[in-house]
Amino acid sequence: MATPARRKLLQTDRDIATHRPEVDRYTVRDSKVKGLELLVQSSGAKIWSMRYRVAGQQRRLRLGEYPGIGLAEARTRARKALVTVDDGQDPQREREVARLATERQQRASIDHLCEDYIARHAKPKKRSWREDQRIIDNEILPHWKGRPVSTITRRDVRELVEAIADRGAPT
Numbered sequence: 001m002a003t004p005a006r007r008k009l010l011q012t013d014r015d016i017a018t019h020r021p022e023v024d025r026y027t028v029r030d031s032k033v034k035g036l037e038l039l040v041q042s043s044g045a046k047i048w049s050m051r052y053r054v055a056g057q058q059r060r061l062r063l064g065e066y067p068g069i070g071l072a073e074a075r076t077r078a079r080k081a082l083v084t085v086d087d088g089q090d091p092q093r094e095r096e097v098a099r100l101a102t103e104r105q106q107r108a109s110i111d112h113l114c115e116d117y118i119a120r121h122a123k124p125k126k127r128s129w130r131e132d133q134r135i136i137d138n139e140i141l142p143h144w145k146g147r148p149v150s151t152i153t154r155r156d157v158r159e160l161v162e163a164i165a166d167r168g169a170p171t
Contacts (some may be wrong), residue, residue: 010038013071016046030071036078038066048074050081054090061092110144110152139164 009031010016019028021044030036035051046066052059063069063077081091114136122129143160144152 010071016066016071019046030075030078033075033078033082035082036063036074038074048077050078052082052085052091054085054088054093059090059092061095105148105150108149110147110149111141113149114140 008015009029011031015028016038019038019040021040021042023042025039025041027037027039030038033050037049037051039047039049041047048063048066048069050061050063052061061081063074063081066074069077084091084094118129118133118136122132126132139160144156
């Protein structure tokens with residue numbers, strides 16, 4: 001649903017307070033920074049965003065919520081984003097890539113790695129996959145559940161293997 005722009009432009013922080021929620025959400029443009037807008041939701045939330053074009057495609061970058069971010073800070077953030085757009089970069093795309101990388105890193109926990117090993121390797125290729133699952137459930141996950149794989153060091157592995165050997169396990 002398109003949000004029609006209001007005629008009155010934002011000049012000061014006091015102008016922001018005059019904009020009340022209505023049945024439909026609407027946007028109010030800034031008077032100084034091209035593309036900076038305040039989206040007033042019907043719930044009363046006020047969100048800063050910036051419109052820009054990259055490769056002929058219009059994009060919108062969310063900058064934050066008012067009153068957490070005032071007009072001066074929103075203008076500063078919008079100007080920084082415009083500089084990156086002028087350099088030929090897409091700030092929204094960069095934000096999406098960073099978010100996906102973070103999600104990928106979070107999925108790279110030992111839990112997910114073990115699940116992936118069982119599903120992709122052990123079950124299709126080994127008749128003894130249940131034994132692998134038992135070892136993972138009893139030996140690995142109690143010690144490292146939820147840890148990112150990148151934080152597990154050789155020392156951690158050595159300590160775990162030595163603890164298993166010290167208790168007299170055959171293998």
